[in-house]
Amino acid sequence: MRWDGVHIAATGVWLPGRLSAEEAVAAGAYDADEHAANRIVSVAAAETEADGGPSAPEMAVRAARTALRRAGAAAERVSAVFHSHVWFQGADMWTPASYVADRTAGSGVPAFGLQQSCNAGVSSLELGARHLEVGGAVLLTTADRFSGPSFDRWRCERGLVYGDAGTALVLSSVGGFARLLSTSTAVDNSLEAISRPASPVADPSEARRPLDLSALADDYVRANGDPRRLTLRTAQVADASVRQALADADTRMEDVSRVVLNATGRSRMRWQLELQLGLNEKMSNWEFCSEAGHLGAGDHFAGLDDLVRSGQVLPGDRVLLVGGGTGYSCTSAVVEITESAHRPE
Known part of the structure; x- marks a missing residue:
């Protein structure tokens, strides 16, 4: 939109x-x-x-x-x-x-x-x-x-x-200090089971603790076949979201100055950047991610804040935010920096 x-x-x-x-x-x-x-x-x-x-x-x-x-x-x-x-x-x-x-x-x-x-x-x-x-x-x-x-x-x-x-x-x-040019959300609700036990419990006291999302994903793959197909399905959701957000913002990928993704480890982030988006690591906010970790729902606000407050983006730059969460949903947003916010408090 x-x-x-x-x-x-x-x-x-x-x-x-x-x-x-x-x-x-x-x-x-x-x-x-x-x-x-x-x-x-x-x-x-x-x-x-x-x-x-x-x-x-x-x-x-x-x-x-x-x-x-x-x-x-x-x-x-x-x-x-x-x-x-x-x-x-x-x-x-x-x-x-x-x-x-x-x-x-x-x-x-x-x-x-x-x-x-x-x-x-x-x-x-x-x-x-x-x-x-x-x-x-x-x-x-x-x-x-x-x-x-x-x-x-x-x-x-x-x-x-x-x-x-x-x-x-x-x-x-x-x-x-910036304009929100566009957003686009894509979903595949059939993938909600990736983070759900095959037999959900009736009482929270019976839930498996500590939470093990990797084990739940492994269970889903065993029950549903080829893990590459799962990767492809989530990638398709992300791709649809990114493409629509860029189109609605009249922005090409080569016009993007920086990109903020979910804060994962380096190998996973490079896969998203290089294979999905065709961008190199220097376009990301990897240094911040490597020091703070994955902040749940907060990666994108924190990532944008770090880019802006440290002067890594300037007026005229466009920043692509790409989210993703179990469910499965992906929201992308294009933001254009209009004023410098690189100043002391």
């Missing part, structure tokens, strides 16, 4: 300290072969609440306050909050989106929680842009803390390591 008059007023990120991947290997927490293939240097890891660390929704609040401070006048016009997450937010049958909204945009601003897995951050751009058809501004947030014993950040999924973060982005109809 093509967008006119939709701007990115600001981004904000809250990242905790880092855990060394080499030290995790030495301690037996991280597989040495995975480390060699992924080339992950470190991963963002928050202290537990018992040790004084913030909850996942509180990380979103911290990131949102940064984004709202940077957004200027747009911060006063927020008419909705969309909060995305992948993992547990701290309580059952609770609405973390309302918590985030109350502590940032205000107690009277409608808040919505999104469940699009690791694609949720980018897909919230599309939902937020639709909301902006009535004007004003929208606050988009993500947050996750991938802590044990129910979640093992180092071993949950082959090809990546999960990191903790809160991220935020303010969409506005009254200007900003």
Whole structure:
């Protein structure tokens, strides 16, 4: 979908300290072969609440306050909050989106929680842009803390390591440092079983813990045949999303200055970049990914923030965001930088 008059007023990120991947290997927490293939240097890891660390929704609040401070006048016009997450937010049958909204945009601003897995951050751009058809501004947030014993950040999924973060982005109809030119979402709902046990349990206490997404994917492949066919099907969804987003933005792939993908390990990211998109590694934000890890739904807001705040993209540059999450869904977005945001706080 093509967008006119939709701007990115600001981004904000809250990242905790880092855990060394080499030290995790030495301690037996991280597989040495995975480390060699992924080339992950470190991963963002928050202290537990018992040790004084913030909850996942509180990380979103911290990131949102940064984004709202940077957004200027747009911060006063927020008419909705969309909060995305992948993992547990701290309580059952609770609405973390309302918590985030109350502590940032205000107690009277409608808040919505999104469940699009690791694609949720980018897909919230599309939902937020639709909301902006009535004007004003929208606050988009993500947050996750991938802590044990129910979640093992180092071993949950082959090809990546999960990191903790809160991220935020303010969409506005009254200007900003970038324009949202287009978004496009493609899905294949028949692939939802990749992350679902063959025999779902009736009670959460019976669920397999720690969560092992690689084992679930292996089970799916054994039940459904050739793994190459599965790879092709997910690649087709991503390809359809990317092609439509570029077409709607009147942008060729060679016009793209940088690309932000889900933050995977190096071998998986290079496969996506080179084989799927025909781009080389220097077009990505690999250095940031290798130090922070996969931030659940927050990779794209954090990745864009890093590119902009560090001056790696300048006015006139176009950035392609490509999401992807179990379900299976993929949302792509084309963003054009219009003003420099490379400045001290």
